[in-house]
Amino acid sequence: MHVDTSPDPMRIYRAKRDASHVYVKSKYNILGFISSGTYGRVYKAEDASGNLHAIKKFKPDKEGDVVTYTGISQSAIREIALNREISHENIVSLKEVILEDKSIYMVFEYAEHDFLQLIHHHSQTLRCPISIPVLKSLIYQLLNGLVYLHSAHILHRDLKPANILITSKGQVKIGDLGLARLSAQPLQPLFAGDKVVVTIWYRAPELLLGAKHYNNSIDCWAVACVLAELASRRPIFKGEEAKPDSKKNLPFQRDQLLKIFEVLGSPNEKDWPSMTHLPEYTSLKRLDPCPNRLFDWCQSCLRSQAGYDLLRQLFVYDPDRRLSAREALGHAWFKEDPLPTTNAFASVNSNQIPPHRRITQDDAPSMSMTIPFQPGQSGNAVLSGSSQQAQVQAKSGHSHHTGTNGSLGDVGHGTTKIRKKPRLG
Amino acid sequence: MATDFWASSHYTRWIVDRATLKQARADDSAYVPEPEYLDFLTIYFANLITKLGKKLQFRQRVVATATVFFRRFYLKNSYCETDPYLVISACCYVAAKAEESPVHIKNVVTESRSVFGQAPYNVKHFPSDNSKLAEMEFYLVDDLECDLVVFHPYRTLLALCKKDSSMSPGGGNSDMPTQEAEAGELGTGIGAEDGPRFWGTGEGKLELSEVALQTAWFIINDTYRSELCLLYPPHLIAITAIYLTLVLHTPTQNSIAHLLPHSSAFNSDIPIASESPQAIPQPRRSSRSSDPSSKQTQQDPISFLADLNVSLSAISTIAQEIISMYSLWNRYKEDPTAEETRNSNMGPSMGSGSPASHTSQAGVGQRSGSTPLGNTPGSVGEGGTDDSANQPNNPWPFGQGRVVTAMFLSSMLNSMREARMSDMAHPSSGRPVVVNRMLERTG
Numbered sequence: 099m100h101v102d103t104s105p106d107p108m109r110i111y112r113a114k115r116d117a118s119h120v121y122v123k124s125k126y127n128i129l130g131f132i133s134s135g136t137y138g139r140v141y142k143a144e145d146a147s148g149n150l151h152a153i154k155k156f157k158p159d160k161e162g163d164v165v166t167y168t169g170i171s172q173s174a175i176r177e178i179a180l181n182r183e184i185s186h187e188n189i190v191s192l193k194e195v196i197l198e199d200k201s202i203y204m205v206f207e208y209a210e211h212d213f214l215q216l217i218h219h220h221s222q223t224l225r226c227p228i229s230i231p232v233l234k235s236l237i238y239q240l241l242n243g244l245v246y247l248h249s250a251h252i253l254h255r256d257l258k259p260a261n262i263l264i265t266s267k268g269q270v271k272i273g274d275l276g277l278a279r280l281s282a283q284p285l286q287p288l289f290a291g292d293k294v295v296v297t298i299w300y301r302a303p304e305l306l307l308g309a310k311h312y313n314n315s316i317d318c319w320a321v322a323c324v325l326a327e328l329a330s331r332r333p334i335f336k337g338e339e340a341k342p343d344s345k346k347n348l349p350f351q352r353d354q355l356l357k358i359f360e361v362l363g364s365p366n367e368k369d370w371p372s373m374t375h376l377p378e379y380t381s382l383k384r385l386d387p388c389p390n391r392l393f394d395w396c397q398s399c400l401r402s403q404a405g406y407d408l409l410r411q412l413f414v415y416d417p418d419r420r421l422s423a424r425e426a427l428g429h430a431w432f433k434e435d436p437l438p439t440t441n442a443f444a445s446v447n448s449n450q451i452p453p454h455r456r457i458t459q460d461d462a463p464s465m466s467m468t469i470p471f472q473p474g475q476s477g478n479a480v481l482s483g484s485s486q487q488a489q490v491q492a493k494s495g496h497s498h499h500t501g502t503n504g505s506l507g508d509v510g511h512g513t514t515k516i517r518k519k520p521r522l523g
Numbered sequence: 524m525a526t527d528f529w530a531s532s533h534y535t536r537w538i539v540d541r542a543t544l545k546q547a548r549a550d551d552s553a554y555v556p557e558p559e560y561l562d563f564l565t566i567y568f569a570n571l572i573t574k575l576g577k578k579l580q581f582r583q584r585v586v587a588t589a590t591v592f593f594r595r596f597y598l599k600n601s602y603c604e605t606d607p608y609l610v611i612s613a614c615c616y617v618a619a620k621a622e623e624s625p626v627h628i629k630n631v632v633t634e635s636r637s638v639f640g641q642a643p644y645n646v647k648h649f650p651s652d653n654s655k656l657a658e659m660e661f662y663l664v665d666d667l668e669c670d671l672v673v674f675h676p677y678r679t680l681l682a683l684c685k686k687d688s689s690m691s692p693g694g695g696n697s698d699m700p701t702q703e704a705e706a707g708e709l710g711t712g713i714g715a716e717d718g719p720r721f722w723g724t725g726e727g728k729l730e731l732s733e734v735a736l737q738t739a740w741f742i743i744n745d746t747y748r749s750e751l752c753l754l755y756p757p758h759l760i761a762i763t764a765i766y767l768t769l770v771l772h773t774p775t776q777n778s779i780a781h782l783l784p785h786s787s788a789f790n791s792d793i794p795i796a797s798e799s800p801q802a803i804p805q806p807r808r809s810s811r812s813s814d815p816s817s818k819q820t821q822q823d824p825i826s827f828l829a830d831l832n833v834s835l836s837a838i839s840t841i842a843q844e845i846i847s848m849y850s851l852w853n854r855y856k857e858d859p860t861a862e863e864t865r866n867s868n869m870g871p872s873m874g875s876g877s878p879a880s881h882t883s884q885a886g887v888g889q890r891s892g893s894t895p896l897g898n899t900p901g902s903v904g905e906g907g908t909d910d911s912a913n914q915p916n917n918p919w920p921f922g923q924g925r926v927v928t929a930m931f932l933s934s935m936l937n938s939m940r941e942a943r944m945s946d947m948a949h950p951s952s953g954r955p956v957v958v959n960r961m962l963e964r965t966g
Contacts, residue, residue, distance in 0.1 A: 107605070107606035107609075107648060107940055108605055108606050108609065108659070109944070110604040110605075110943065110944065110947055111600060111604050111605045111662070112662075114604070115662055115665075115666075166654045166657075167653075167654040167655075167657030167658045167660070167661065168628075168653070168654075168657055169616070169628045169653070169656075169657045169660060170617075170620070170657075170660055170661070170664065172620055172623075172625050175617070175620040175621060175671065178664070178669045178671065179621055179669070179670075179671035179672050180672070182532050182668075182669050182670050182671070182672070183530075183531055183532055183672050185530075195664075195665075195669045197661045197662075197664060197665045200661075250527070279623065280623070280672075286623060286624055
């Protein structure tokens with residue numbers, strides 16, 4: 099038998115590639131850690147010209163374990179593939195992807211705020227509603243981005259306040275395409291890949307009732323939930339998610355459906371003929387009927403007949419009759435005063451704008467700042483100490499920081515706050 | 524399938540010219556005895572990807588995407604500096620994910636080892652642990668510049684043509700959506716918005732018999748054995764496949780004959796007819812030709828093609844490329860021991876082929892049916908014992924028009940890499956400077 103004694107057949111290739119590789123750290127200065135999730139971690143970084151970026155590093159470090167190549171996750175492949183094809187002012191743009199040291203780094207444009215942070219800022223700090231001009235501008239831009247995604251046959255499938263970002267210039271940027279999928283020509287039904295899509299509070303009724311086929315309209319439902327949440331500063335349908343049993347059977351999402359019915363009333367076959375075919379239809383019939391009180395709900399929050407009408411049409415149960423993103427964008431509400439603005443914060447005093455995104459020192463080894471951060475670049479300054487910290491803590495809760503808040507002894511800052519140039523109002 | 528084709532990474536970054544293709548093979552051409560072998564390698568690799576794809580139970584589109592990834596990777600790299608087998612595995616692994624039908628990395632490793640380890644490939648070095656494939660995936664995705672959405676001609680085919688419902692319903696390739704509704708989802712054009720560059724007429728579809736539609740589908744499958752996917756946008760390839768089906772597929776030709784103003788002139792229009800005369804069956808009446816009543820609603824295919832907003836000279840160039848790929852493929856043998864089986868399948872199947880029995884384009888390149896699937900029982904062992912083609916010192920066993928075997932190409936690949944490695948390791952050794960035959964020929 100022929101014993102293979104030849105060297106690694108990829109040797110020349112590997113050497114060439116490794117020699118030409120540009121390392122993340124040689125190109126970007128990591129300023130701090132923003133948030134983490136199941137996918138990995140997000141860092142704030144700046145490049146040589148001082149432009150800010152959010153770097154998403156896939157896969158959390160297995161501390162202690164030796165990290166090996168395990169294959170790129172489906173979610174990362176999706177997010178990379180789709181982001182490379184799209185370009186729109188209301189979608190977070192992917193600057194580059196760096197594959198390095200068994201990790202994937204996606205470099206995105208940086209956005210200072212997000213919807214969730216804005217909601218918290220208004221409910222916790224300012225204790226006042228988000229003004230209608232701001233709210234309308236945010237929803238308009240959100241729909242504008244969604245029209246683009248849908249026209250490109252992309253379903254977002256995870257729209258929620260935390261995933262919708264806002265730049266310091268008041269521009270909405272839809273983020274996180276990790277669950278997004280092409281809807282045109284699927285080789286497999288959408289259901290086959292991901293059994294559960296959309297965070298429960300924003301999940302459309304057809305999904306809650308077990309629909310295996312769905313379309314763009316699930317994103318439109320989520321937009322309606324987001325609109326309602328901006329208006330009332332709390333999730334409109336804050337249900338408890340029923341967890342899958344040990345056999346991974348998908349449970350009936352009773353509580354979430356009840357939360358919806360309490361506001362929108364129970365669905366009926368006349369308005370939604372196809373619901374009788376949904377897997378959970380029989381479970382649904384056992385729930386107590388509720389009347390529709392969306393109009394009352396809007397009286398206290400939205401205070402506009404047209405605004406109510408938009409919400410009502412986005413909250414239509416039948417996915418085929420629900421308003422599409424494009425139809426929503428053309429809705430009368432956006433044509434009545436106050437008109438939406440390109441800078442959603444155009445009407446806001448600068449002291450009402452939410453504070454900058456909180457960043458911390460990372461406790462994960464691979465992106466930790468082995469070289470202490472050099473202050474003074476492009477007008478930024480590193481500040482530390484309790485006075486800054488208190489200010490930042492005020493808007494806590496928006497980030498998904500699930501890791502421990504350990505600080506790096508060498509660097510010495512528990513929390514690092516970056517102060518930027520003053521914003522334009 | 525995503526977004527607007529004209530704004531896609533496929534169109535804006537991955538359609539290249541012939542000079543770029545040639546440049547990409549510059550290093551490799553120094554290590555092959557004849558430049559022609561590079562063209563055979565193009566077929567060889569596509570067949571391998573198809574073979575691995577079948578083992579992994581891929582749909583045709585996943586195989587096609589994997590093949591495009593492979594071609595793009597070798598726009599930037601050389602066969603002789605890489606391990607093409609590992610690259611093939613990585614292409615399949617990534618393509619499955621990119622097409623939303625993921626397979627486990629372990630399966631890819633196992634099936635790759637099984638496919639590549641056999642004759643005629645006899646690859647012994649394929650890594651058994653997942654991390655090597657996952658590492659290659661990283662390099663691959665990086666070399667692909669993260670552009671993982673690929674457009675394929677199948678979509679155009681189904682957007683432009685519909686099955687003539689009056690003809691033989693049912694059956695068919697599982698990869699080919701036969702339901703009108705499914706095809707309807709494709710929309711009218713490639714773009715999300717049909718801008719000024721929309722290439723279709725926007726009205727009506729060309730009605731084709733199921734056999735004809737399938738033939739066009741198979742021709743598209745076969746185009747992945749060339750580098751056309753790097754040279755032309757997929758819709759032009761699809762239109763060429765329709766054109767070739769109309770011209771070469773006898774039953775289709777018969778069924779449309781009455782629609783053509785002067786069918787003999789149409790035939791003599793074919794610029795490629797003389798290149799490969801035996802490949803084009805003489806028109807003859809087929810018992811399968813449809814009954815005349817079904818033809819009344821058919822659109823005149825000439826005006827249909829003429830009305831498309833595409834360059835017909837580009838179509839004719841692509842048609843020539845496809846035909847010359849077929850004539851090359853006729854000289855390629857995946858497995859010499861399977862020859863008898865294959866020969867018995869040969870014949871003017873363009874005129875008589877039954878759609879179900881052919882898994883690939885019927886007729887010109889019959890191998891399309893047998894080679895990717897050519898796991899003839901017993902052939903593996905017999906092929907493995909045939910060392911004659913495996914000797915590196917064997918004089919190149921054939922000249923123009925002779926047959927090239929997969930086994931020969933496998934050992935040639937090994938020699939190419941070994942020679943390259945030794946050149947890189949000892950640049951000033953006594954080894955004569957390699958002659959770039961490609962340049963020699965054209966210079």
